[in-house]
């Protein structure tokens with residue numbers, strides 16, 4: 001029998017508690033994922049990626065809505081996709097991220113592989129207007145972050161595919177609202193939609209739920 005001193009017993013208890021807490025946080029962001037997200041931002045000279053705060057918000061929306069079938073339109077280098085992927089680890093869902101620029105799509109797929117999320121996120125290179133009709137089924141959550149002038153056309157394309165109570169999130173609705181007035185009017189005036197605009201950072205995100 002091993003005799004343990006009181007401090008040793010305390011240390012063992014603390015270790016047990018930490019292990020239990022660690023188990024509960026099995027899908028928390030790892031230090032490697034945090035470092036990778038910072039690297040993607042640092043390499044993003046065109047400043048295409050959403051802000052860290054917006055990324056955190058996207059993750060939160062995925063988890064709180066329980067979304068399983070998620071679509072991203074405009075994936076760039078995979079920054080926002082990885083944030084949503086962190087949420088999808090909780091819900092058990094999948095993300096399809098469409099990126100028109102072939103080189104950006106290649107880098108996104110590489111970053112997603114480095115994040116250990118290749119099983120959760122599929123990067124589809126190509127024009128989302130052509131790619132979306134080829135994807136089967138409905139979506140629980142759509143994140144729209146392509147060129148702003150196209151938002152209204154994307155709304156028309158994805159709205160019939162959004163599950164009732166599904167969410168459409170659109171980026172830059174505050175700082176680039178002048179480029180998407182038709183989209184903003186459409187989400188406000190459609191009686192089957194409820195929208196709130198939030199500002200995790202200055203760009204602004206519209207959060208729209210489809211009622212039925």
Ligand SMILES: C[S@@+](CC[C@H](N)C(=O)[O-])C[C@H]1O[C@@H](n2cnc3c(N)ncnc32)[C@H](O)[C@@H]1O
Nearest residue numbers: 049050074076079080099100127128145146147
């Ligand atoms: C603002 S960036 C996306 C940033 C990304 N969501 C992130 O936070 O990491 C916009 C991207 O949309 C892509 N894009 C624009 N129009 C598109 C389209 N029709 N289909 C697919 N991607 C498109 C652009 O090539 C660009 O990389």
